[in-house]
Amino acid sequence: MKIILAPDSYKGSATAVQVVSSMKKAIEDISLTDIIVEKPMADGGEGTVDALLTSVGGEKIQISCTGPLGEKIETYYAITEDNTAVIEVANIAGLVQVPLPLRNINHTTTYGVGEVLLNAIDKGCNRIIIGLGGSATNDGGLGMLQALGIRVWDEKGDSLSIYGKDLLSIAKVDESGLDKRLKDIDIIIASDVENPLCGREGASFIYGLQKGATKEEILSYDNALANFIELLSCSNELSQKKGAGAAGGLGFALLYLGGKMESGAKLVGEISRLEEAIRDADLIITGEGQSDEQTLYGKAPGYVANLGVKYEVPTILISGSIGRNADALRNVFLGCFSIINRPLTLEECIEQVDYLIMQQTKNIIHLVKGLQ
Numbered sequence: 153m154k155i156i157l158a159p160d161s162y163k164g165s166a167t168a169v170q171v172v173s174s175m176k177k178a179i180e181d182i183s184l185t186d187i188i189v190e191k192p193m194a195d196g197g198e199g200t201v202d203a204l205l206t207s208v209g210g211e212k213i214q215i216s217c218t219g220p221l222g223e224k225i226e227t228y229y230a231i232t233e234d235n236t237a238v239i240e241v242a243n244i245a246g247l248v249q250v251p252l253p254l255r256n257i258n259h260t261t262t263y264g265v266g267e268v269l270l271n272a273i274d275k276g277c278n279r280i281i282i283g284l285g286g287s288a289t290n291d292g293g294l295g296m297l298q299a300l301g302i303r304v305w306d307e308k309g310d311s312l313s314i315y316g317k318d319l320l321s322i323a324k325v326d327e328s329g330l331d332k333r334l335k336d337i338d339i340i341i342a343s344d345v346e347n348p349l350c351g352r353e354g355a356s357f358i359y360g361l362q363k364g365a366t367k368e369e370i371l372s373y374d375n376a377l378a379n380f381i382e383l384l385s386c387s388n389e390l391s392q393k394k395g396a397g398a399a400g401g402l403g404f405a406l407l408y409l410g411g412k413m414e415s416g417a418k419l420v421g422e423i424s425r426l427e428e429a430i431r432d433a434d435l436i437i438t439g440e441g442q443s444d445e446q447t448l449y450g451k452a453p454g455y456v457a458n459l460g461v462k463y464e465v466p467t468i469l470i471s472g473s474i475g476r477n478a479d480a481l482r483n484v485f486l487g488c489f490s491i492i493n494r495p496l497t498l499e500e501c502i503e504q505v506d507y508l509i510m511q512q513t514k515n516i517i518h519l520v521k522g523l524q
Contacts, residue, residue: 153520155179156429156465158191159439160417160452161199162472165502166509168192168199169206174506175437175470178513183521189429193438193452196342196416197285198248201230201240207424209233215271218264218299220245220288221254222315229268232423236279237272241399242286244268245295247363250288255364257290257373258317262402266299273333281423282406283416284343284399290360291316292349292377293405300409301329316400319376325383339411342419344450347397349404350378355397363400377401384408417455427459435520436460436467437513443488444475457484470512472501489516 159171166174172192179186191207194200205212210232219225230238242248244264247255265282272280289295295314298304303326304312312318348354356365356373365373381391386408390396395413396404407413421427430436438453448454453469460467466486474481474490481488491508492501501508 153434154187154189154432156189156191156426156433156436158193158426158436158456159470160193160195162439162441162505163198164441165472165505168194168203170506171439171509172206174509175513178510179517182514182517189433191424191426191429193417193456194283194420195285195344195450195452196283196419198240198242198246200283200285200342200416200420201228201238201243203420204232204238204423205230213271213275215268217244217267218261218314220249220260220264222259222261222263225249225264227268229272231272231275231277235277236281237275237277238281238283239265239268239272240283241265241402242283245289246286247288248286255288257360257363257365257369257400258315260289260291260316260363261295261314262287262289262291262293262399263295263299263314265402266296269296270299270331273331273337278336279338279340281340281342281419282411284341284345284403285416287399287402288363289316289402290356290363290365290373290400291319292355292380292401293408294319294380296402297330297405300334301331302327303329316373319380320372322376322380322383327385334409339406339409340419341395341398341403341406341411341413342416343395343398343403343413344416345398345403346394348393349381349391349396349401350374353397355401358397359400415450415455417450417452420452421455421459426456430459430465431463433463433465436465437470437516438467439470441472442475443469443471443473443481445477445480447481448484454484460484468516470509470516472505487516
């Protein structure tokens with residue numbers, strides 16, 4: 153059999169690359185004659201860089217930049233073989249990088265994203281993919297834009313810093329220092345979030361609480377983002393575009409730079425040539441940390457399954473847990489399975505994730521081969 157392994161990460165416990173490795177080991181324990189094609193997936197969030205490096209190759213670029221709390225961190229991005237830079241916001245200004253007691257949108261920044269973007273341009277990349285998932289910020293991309301050359305002041309004429317709280321005080325913006333090279337860069341924004349920048353469905357109201365904002369701060373930030381739009385030389389309509397509210401408004405800032413918003417899962421699938429691999433496959437196995445009906449709307453496993461339906465290749469879902477409305481999932485998946493095979497705590501599931509994935513994969517492969 154030709155088997156495609158195309159899971160997303162099990163967030164908080166295993167990257168997509170690790171999940172693929174566990175599935176592959178399980179299949180090889182049963183049979184060494186199967187053709188196994190590794191296509192780890194991502195949707196623009198955690199694991200996007202590693203997934204693409206595994207699928208299409210390229211170079212991992214180590215870099216020191218400003219982290220989400222303004223500290224210097226060591227991180228990385230990738231340059232693929234066609235000279236495309238792949239930057240992952242979760243690796244630079246990610247929520248998981250900020251300890252729970254320190255999560256506060258007043259004190260986080262996207263400045264490092266701008267630093268990494270400039271580094272990629274310095275290395276000659278003229279196409280840059282930026283995955284937006286998992287940010288700790290709500291600064292509307294203010295920090296990133298400052299790293300790229302924009303300057304901002306408050307009502308007194310004092311220069312402002314790079315943090316979320318500075319967004320609340322902006323009275324004047326100078327865009328003349330924006331790096332001129334950006335006009336010649338093709339920026340692709342990878343996201344599975346469709347929220348606008350402002351309003352009740354915007355960045356602050358929908359994602360602010362999980363990033364440490366109070367209810368009072370959420371309204372203040374929503375107003376501040378609206379003010380930021382007015383100060384920039386761009387149309388208000390830009391803030392209403394799908395995905396403008398992604399990553400605390402970083403989506404808006406990248407759209408302002410001329411970026412194009414695309415489905416993260418679709419983009420990763422296209423770059424890794426997933427569809428080409430699926431055309432003559434016999435079986436697809438995908439998965440994620442938790443699956444429910446939302447899996448079918450922009451999530452990586454849903455995208456994978458739709459390709460399976462297109463080419464009449466059965467697709468099996470193996471996830472950490474299966475939520476409500478599993479019937480909807482069965483419309484596109486041949487079967488939906490959780491890796492949990494006995495009563496376990498969350499901590500035990502995380503500790504044993506490799507073993508649990510392997511065991512469930514073996515069960516499924518035994519069943520499939522038995523029905524051949």
